[in-house]
Amino acid sequence: MTGDTPLDGDLHARAFLARVLEPGDEVGGRWVRELGAAEVARRLRTGGPQLAGVTDRRWNGLRARAEGTEPERDLSAADEAGVRYVCPGDVEWPAQLDDLGDARPLGLWVRGRPSLRMWALRSVAVVGARACTGYGAHVSATLAAGLAEAGWVVVSGGAYGVDGAAHRGALGAGGATVAVLACGVDRPYPRGHTELITRIAEQGLVVGELPPGEHPTPSRFILRNRVIAALTRGTIVVEAAHRSGSLVTARAARRLGRHTMGVPGPVTSGLSAGVHELLRGDAVLVADAADVVELVGDMGELAPDRRGPVLPRDLLEPAARRVLAALPGRGTAAPYDIARGAQTTEDDAIARLYELRSLGYVERHGDGWKLTRQAVISVRAGRGRG
Amino acid sequence: MTGDTPLDGDLHARAFLARVLEPGDEVGGRWVRELGAAEVARRLRTGGPQLAGVTDRRWNGLRARAEGTEPERDLSAADEAGVRYVCPGDVEWPAQLDDLGDARPLGLWVRGRPSLRMWALRSVAVVGARACTGYGAHVSATLAAGLAEAGWVVVSGGAYGVDGAAHRGALGAGGATVAVLACGVDRPYPRGHTELITRIAEQGLVVGELPPGEHPTPSRFILRNRVIAALTRGTIVVEAAHRSGSLVTARAARRLGRHTMGVPGPVTSGLSAGVHELLRGDAVLVADAADVVELVGDMGELAPDRRGPVLPRDLLEPAARRVLAALPGRGTAAPYDIARGAQTTEDDAIARLYELRSLGYVERHGDGWKLTRQAVISVRAGRGRG
Numbered sequence: 001m002t003g004d005t006p007l008d009g010d011l012h013a014r015a016f017l018a019r020v021l022e023p024g025d026e027v028g029g030r031w032v033r034e035l036g037a038a039e040v041a042r043r044l045r046t047g048g049p050q051l052a053g054v055t056d057r058r059w060n061g062l063r064a065r066a067e068g069t070e071p072e073r074d075l076s077a078a079d080e081a082g083v084r085y086v087c088p089g090d091v092e093w094p095a096q097l098d099d100l101g102d103a104r105p106l107g108l109w110v111r112g113r114p115s116l117r118m119w120a121l122r123s124v125a126v127v128g129a130r131a132c133t134g135y136g137a138h139v140s141a142t143l144a145a146g147l148a149e150a151g152w153v154v155v156s157g158g159a160y161g162v163d164g165a166a167h168r169g170a171l172g173a174g175g176a177t178v179a180v181l182a183c184g185v186d187r188p189y190p191r192g193h194t195e196l197i198t199r200i201a202e203q204g205l206v207v208g209e210l211p212p213g214e215h216p217t218p219s220r221f222i223l224r225n226r227v228i229a230a231l232t233r234g235t236i237v238v239e240a241a242h243r244s245g246s247l248v249t250a251r252a253a254r255r256l257g258r259h260t261m262g263v264p265g266p267v268t269s270g271l272s273a274g275v276h277e278l279l280r281g282d283a284v285l286v287a288d289a290a291d292v293v294e295l296v297g298d299m300g301e302l303a304p305d306r307r308g309p310v311l312p313r314d315l316l317e318p319a320a321r322r323v324l325a326a327l328p329g330r331g332t333a334a335p336y337d338i339a340r341g342a343q344t345t346e347d348d349a350i351a352r353l354y355e356l357r358s359l360g361y362v363e364r365h366g367d368g369w370k371l372t373r374q375a376v377i378s379v380r381a382g383r384g385r386g
Numbered sequence: 387m388t389g390d391t392p393l394d395g396d397l398h399a400r401a402f403l404a405r406v407l408e409p410g411d412e413v414g415g416r417w418v419r420e421l422g423a424a425e426v427a428r429r430l431r432t433g434g435p436q437l438a439g440v441t442d443r444r445w446n447g448l449r450a451r452a453e454g455t456e457p458e459r460d461l462s463a464a465d466e467a468g469v470r471y472v473c474p475g476d477v478e479w480p481a482q483l484d485d486l487g488d489a490r491p492l493g494l495w496v497r498g499r500p501s502l503r504m505w506a507l508r509s510v511a512v513v514g515a516r517a518c519t520g521y522g523a524h525v526s527a528t529l530a531a532g533l534a535e536a537g538w539v540v541v542s543g544g545a546y547g548v549d550g551a552a553h554r555g556a557l558g559a560g561g562a563t564v565a566v567l568a569c570g571v572d573r574p575y576p577r578g579h580t581e582l583i584t585r586i587a588e589q590g591l592v593v594g595e596l597p598p599g600e601h602p603t604p605s606r607f608i609l610r611n612r613v614i615a616a617l618t619r620g621t622i623v624v625e626a627a628h629r630s631g632s633l634v635t636a637r638a639a640r641r642l643g644r645h646t647m648g649v650p651g652p653v654t655s656g657l658s659a660g661v662h663e664l665l666r667g668d669a670v671l672v673a674d675a676a677d678v679v680e681l682v683g684d685m686g687e688l689a690p691d692r693r694g695p696v697l698p699r700d701l702l703e704p705a706a707r708r709v710l711a712a713l714p715g716r717g718t719a720a721p722y723d724i725a726r727g728a729q730t731t732e733d734d735a736i737a738r739l740y741e742l743r744s745l746g747y748v749e750r751h752g753d754g755w756k757l758t759r760q761a762v763i764s765v766r767a768g769r770g771r772g
Contacts, residue, residue, distance in 0.1 A: 265651070280671050
């Protein structure tokens with residue numbers, strides 16, 4: 001690899017930097033903000049001029065990591081594996097990640113059909129202990145199922161324990177779930193969750209800021225948590241011991257102005273002690289999905305269902321428009337029937353339905369979906385014009 | 387009984403009114419505040435003039451209850467049974483009950499050695515469901531034992547479930563406990579707690595505003611709760627279903643400016659739902675005695691141990707002074723040895739030790755008691771003067 005491969009595209013530059021800089025590197029984030037990703041990548045490739053605020057030793061370390069990095073290969077391999085690289089400026093980029101400032105991910109590698117941006121609009125994180133109790137697993141699954149049934153997207157970290165139970169609870173309710181990994185999205189971690197993560201990629205989204213093939217490390221787990229916190233409207237902690245990583249996520253959520261919630265448990269359980277610590281602070285106690293929805297659902301600017309759809313129907317993507325057209329004028333329809341009407345698969349229909357839910361067009365009732373009152377009005381108005 | 391028995395003493399008048407007015411009757415409390423207990427009693431006995439704001443029907447009802455009321459007999463029967471009637475103005479009257487305004491009890495019937503006023507100074511209420519779970523019983527007992535070990539007086543209602551577990555936890559730790567009953571203190575309720583309440587009267591205090599022989603009623607239970615709330619520095623609810631009486635106590639505590647605390651439990655348990663409701667409001671989550679002490683222990687004006695004893699040693703009652711004198715100059719002593727040194731029983735010694743604790747003279751360490759640093763200084767100063 002020589003220094004003369006062109007790196008003009010912002011996407012290529014970011015894919016390159018994603019291999020060189022660790023997640024959440026705020027110094028690197030500042031370079032990108034001040035000079036642009038392409039210029040930072042060029043300097044690291046060609047060897048200069050040296051970037052601001054960096055020691056010679058660190059500079060040489062970064063240069064060594066830059067050596068041999070082939071973003072084109074990463075991007076084309078990702079593309080072949082059905083993984084896309086979503087970067088700031090992209091229509092799918094979730095704008096709320098910008099709240100992370102210079103610690104904002106360079107981009108996110110995304111596996112799965114739905115629009116990350118749309119899904120993240122109405123999402124909540126459910127996180128907690130890996131070695132959770134039966135109580136914690138039960139509560140996580142029930143909570144996630146309830147959130148999914150209420151049309152919310154459940155975000156978690158794909159780990160054993162609470163994370164896995166939450167993903168499974170959402171999937172089991174025919175709902176929407178997103179796993180944010182601390183490694184390459186092509187490399188499910190933990191190994192025991194390979195099938196689960198594959199299923200999430202089919203029915204939902206698997207995302208991560210680390211390029212394909214990268215392994216998780218303790219610091220990557222911790223830094224991944226800021227993405228979960230920033231992506232969602234709020235973070236719910238179900239079981240966490242004192243000094244647990246889930247508390248890091250909750251505190252990050254708090255700092256970002258997101259809702260921080262905790263599910264209490266027996267005071268005789270060390271795995272509830274961390275949650276109780278949060279609840280003694282700013283976190284709000286939630287006992288079920290209804291409590292969560294009551295809390296996170298009333299953020300004026302993010303509650304399009306209060307005001308009708310946020311996006312005119314004509315601006316919807318064709319796939320979403322077909323699914324919308326397949327919904328009956330009144331009453332509910334099952335995803336299977338909607339999929340048939342839209343001539344797509346059920347998984348794809350569900351992905352679009354949750355996007356349409358985020359936009360205020362549809363709502364979920366039990367296992368069925370129906371147009372919102374505002375959507376009916378907007379569709380009729382559209383027909384009237386057509 | 388005729389209307390001509392003299393009722394001049396305030397104590398007699400209050401004992402008389404305690405049979406005529408129901409607990410917490412604010413109209414009656416206002417009459418007493420405006421006219422004095424003796425005058426209100428005289429009018430009810432002699433038939434006039436009729437009191438303000440009362441319908442003829444209610445006036446006749448009160449007159450009928452007044453008929454046949456013999457406060458002298460109540461007071462002498464109580465005296466024989468070792469029960470004293472403590473009224474506002476009495477040295478043993480807990481001044482914090484005055485926060486109840488016109489709903490302040492007319493007086494409290496008290497069984498047991500310790501000074502109610504002294505004990506109430508450093509007391510906390512532990513209340514909750516009668517039909518509690520094993521978890522609730524375990525937590526109540528552990529919490530009460532921990533509070534007792536930290537020198538705090540545990541107040542509860544003597545009922546089955548959480549109340550009983552809390553009293554037993556305090557007694558089992560060789561600690562101080564007060565049962566506030568919704569009936570006459572000579573008539574333990576529930577029957578199944580006869581032995582427990584008898585033991586509380588021996589090692590602690592059994593109090594109530596209802597005269598000897600009175601039965602509990604649903605409204606008396608509810609009104610008793612305001613006394614528990616007002617007497618203590620804070621109320622901890624351990625397990626309560628929605629609409630539980632314990633929540634009434636907690637809300638009364640809140641209105642009175644006392645600390646309101648709740649012990650969380652599994653969200654899958656209906657008996658924790660009421661507590662979680664409180665915790666979503668103003669109540670503070672507590673997981674153990676240390677959490678409680680941290681919260682209730684820092685009220686400046688009620689924390690004499692921060693400033694040294696609040697009462698000069700010379701003003702202590704002789705029994706308390708003897709117990710104080712029996713404590714070693716340094717290190718701890720067991721209640722048994724202190725009792726021997728003070729030439730009294732162990733129960734009496736413990737009663738005085740908790741009084742002295744309230745006054746900032748002594749502190750409890752495990753099973754032993756020692757002088758506080760401030761007390762050592764004060765005792766030395768006293769000796770220097772003597």
